[in-house]
Amino acid sequence: MSADVFADVPCVPGSLKPDPILVADSVRRSFGGLVAVDVEHVEVQRNTITALIGPNGAGKTTFFNLLTGFDEPNVGTWTFNGVSMNGVSPYKAARRGMVRTFQLTKSLSRMTVIENMRLGATDQAGERLWTAPFKFLWRDQEAAITERAEALLERFKLDHMRDEFGGSLSGGQRKLLEMARALMVEPEMVMLDEPMAGVNPALKQSLLEHVKGLKDEGRTVLFVEHDMDMVHEIADWVVVMAEGQIIAEGPPAFVGADQAVIDAYLGAHQNTDLGVTP
Amino acid sequence: MSQTLSNGLFGAIGVVAIAYCLAAIGLNVHFGYTGLLNFGQAGFALVGGYAVAMPVMNWQWSIWATIPVVIVASSVFALLLGIPTLRLRSDYLAIVTIAAAEILRLLVSTPNLKNVTGSTDGINSFTNDIQNSIPGFLKGRTVPLWEKNISDYEMWVMMLGWFLVALFSVVVWALMRSPWGRVLRSIREDEDAARSLGKNVFAYKMTSLVLGGVIGGFGGAILVIGQRNASPGSFQTQFTFLTYAIVVLGGVGKVKGPIVGAMMFWFLITVTDSLLADWTDGSGFQLPTWIMDSSNFSFFRWILVGGGLALLVIFRPQGIFGDKKEQAFDVR
Numbered sequence: 001m002s003a004d005v006f007a008d009v010p011c012v013p014g015s016l017k018p019d020p021i022l023v024a025d026s027v028r029r030s031f032g033g034l035v036a037v038d039v040e041h042v043e044v045q046r047n048t049i050t051a052l053i054g055p056n057g058a059g060k061t062t063f064f065n066l067l068t069g070f071d072e073p074n075v076g077t078w079t080f081n082g083v084s085m086n087g088v089s090p091y092k093a094a095r096r097g098m099v100r101t102f103q104l105t106k107s108l109s110r111m112t113v114i115e116n117m118r119l120g121a122t123d124q125a126g127e128r129l130w131t132a133p134f135k136f137l138w139r140d141q142e143a144a145i146t147e148r149a150e151a152l153l154e155r156f157k158l159d160h161m162r163d164e165f166g167g168s169l170s171g172g173q174r175k176l177l178e179m180a181r182a183l184m185v186e187p188e189m190v191m192l193d194e195p196m197a198g199v200n201p202a203l204k205q206s207l208l209e210h211v212k213g214l215k216d217e218g219r220t221v222l223f224v225e226h227d228m229d230m231v232h233e234i235a236d237w238v239v240v241m242a243e244g245q246i247i248a249e250g251p252p253a254f255v256g257a258d259q260a261v262i263d264a265y266l267g268a269h270q271n272t273d274l275g276v277t278p
Numbered sequence: 279m280s281q282t283l284s285n286g287l288f289g290a291i292g293v294v295a296i297a298y299c300l301a302a303i304g305l306n307v308h309f310g311y312t313g314l315l316n317f318g319q320a321g322f323a324l325v326g327g328y329a330v331a332m333p334v335m336n337w338q339w340s341i342w343a344t345i346p347v348v349i350v351a352s353s354v355f356a357l358l359l360g361i362p363t364l365r366l367r368s369d370y371l372a373i374v375t376i377a378a379a380e381i382l383r384l385l386v387s388t389p390n391l392k393n394v395t396g397s398t399d400g401i402n403s404f405t406n407d408i409q410n411s412i413p414g415f416l417k418g419r420t421v422p423l424w425e426k427n428i429s430d431y432e433m434w435v436m437m438l439g440w441f442l443v444a445l446f447s448v449v450v451w452a453l454m455r456s457p458w459g460r461v462l463r464s465i466r467e468d469e470d471a472a473r474s475l476g477k478n479v480f481a482y483k484m485t486s487l488v489l490g491g492v493i494g495g496f497g498g499a500i501l502v503i504g505q506r507n508a509s510p511g512s513f514q515t516q517f518t519f520l521t522y523a524i525v526v527l528g529g530v531g532k533v534k535g536p537i538v539g540a541m542m543f544w545f546l547i548t549v550t551d552s553l554l555a556d557w558t559d560g561s562g563f564q565l566p567t568w569i570m571d572s573s574n575f576s577f578f579r580w581i582l583v584g585g586g587l588a589l590l591v592i593f594r595p596q597g598i599f600g601d602k603k604e605q606a607f608d609v610r
Binding site for chain 1: 474
């Protein structure tokens with residue numbers, strides 16, 4: 001179904017999508033002399049799974065940081081749902097429906113799993129200073145949040161860890177917890193930074209299902225990943241970055257065969273014999 | 279011996295212990311719950327103490343009218359410290375707070391401000407309203423505490439002080455069990471995670487700094503009222519470090535921690551002081567003079583206390599009430 005959405009989209013970098021949720025224009029970020037991100041134009045189609053791939057140091061995570069407000073670009077504009085996101089702080093970006101996870105998981109070690117989950121819920125009356133001391137003002141909302149959190153924990157098979165400290169989870173479980181916690185925010189768009197890194201193969205399959213499930217719920221997913229199997233299996237559209245720029249776009253099969261992509265990953269001369277003269 | 283113990287008991291519940299207890303409750307909000315490295319709690323206490331003494335001396339205010347001054351002055355101090363530093367890494371807050379506390383202390387010690395702050399002698403005779411407010415059942419009596427007699431004034435200040443300790447402990451308890459407290463703890467664990475979930479981290483950190491600062495301000499207020507003197511000597515950097523020792527001793531991030539920590543800390547300080555004084559006064563059991571004598575035992579006491587704290591953090595790093603399980607996770 002969603003493959004059809006891309007039927008008329010040309011496989012060129014910066015191609016226009018029929019219904020983009022996220023549009024970035026000439027976003028550039030340099031650290032001293034190094035240009036980490038230099039994206040001319042990119043659009044992310046609503047309610048699809050888009051993968052952002054590229055060799056190490058391509059600027060994928062930096063681009064993520066820029067989009068979510070954790071870093072500021074030197075120049076550039078980008079919009080989410082048609083609203084400009086320039087200078088919007090990370091917490092406001094999250095409130096507008098753009099929630100991210102981190103490459104190095106940030107599970108809150110000295111808080112229990114369920115507390116980690118409850119934290120994700122937005123618009124909590126109990127989070128305001130003047131209502132917080134009075135439990136009767138937030139008790140009902142807290143119960144509803146807990147119910148939602150428990151349902152999510154069950155879905156992510158973390159319900160047996162409910163009252164354990166976040167710090168006692170394994171690396172893979174932390175990835176799961178972080179994704180589940182991001183869903184507590186009820187975001188329109190979920191941005192996952194290497195969700196598969198350090199996850200064992202058995203858990204990987206269920207994580208894949210969870211990511212697919214996000215699309216079925218009507219959410220948009222943008223994820224950074226090195227695992228090509230995952231990209232092939234769940235991505236509807238792949239954006240390839242190298243040296244800060246977007247060098248290719250297209251469905252997984254197209255991108256895998258693209259010469260620019262192969263060159264970026266393996267070098268342009270991988271089949272030519274250099275240096276050895278007959 | 280019973281003299282020593284009753285001194286220790288008085289030390290544990292006396293005005294100084296109360297003042298440090300309040301400062302520790304405030305510091306626990308900063309450091310224990312929010313992870314803010316405030317090394318200037320002495321500055322907040324100084325602001326609170328002088329906010330009581332200065333209006334009474336300079337403008338003949340009623341001492342009760344200075345309560346809002348304590349709140350406003352400590353809050354303003356917190357805002358001044360927080361606005362430039364809370365967006366930066368936590369180390370910067372530590373540097374700025376320790377410097378600001380010292381700047382304030384040196385400022386009030388300036389001879390040029392003799393008429394306003396009393397310079398190094400400080401401000402005396404601003405406690406008449408407290409003296410006059412001693413309730414009838416206490417007036418003119420001394421309260422016996424084992425072998426120690428407590429004057430009516432001291433007893434009254436202790437009652438007011440413990441009331442404040444109870445009040446602020448309840449406030450902190452009510453806040454920290456709420457989702458608001460949960461956000462603070464998440465900031466302590468990882469503020470970027472809190473940001474990514476839509477929490478306005480800066481605002482929460484600022485609120486925490488103000489709240490803990492105001493509680494610390496009341497600690498300073500109780501201290502100067504109890505001592506009937508507001509002078510810069512009470513608010514040296516060691517005030518902050520002893521307050522940290524109390525927080526760690528009691529258990530970081532626990533409501534009971536600062537209360538029990540302050541009582542135990544001042545019990546040990548007073549008992550060792552009393553014992554060592556007894557053992558160097560020239561009669562009865564005496565320590566060899568090559569270890570210490572009556573002129574230097576009070577320094578020796580701090581060595582003992584320091585050694586004891588070192589043993590504590592090695593063998594029971596979670597403090598008295600801390601959760602061993604929590605401590606097991608290496609944070610940062």
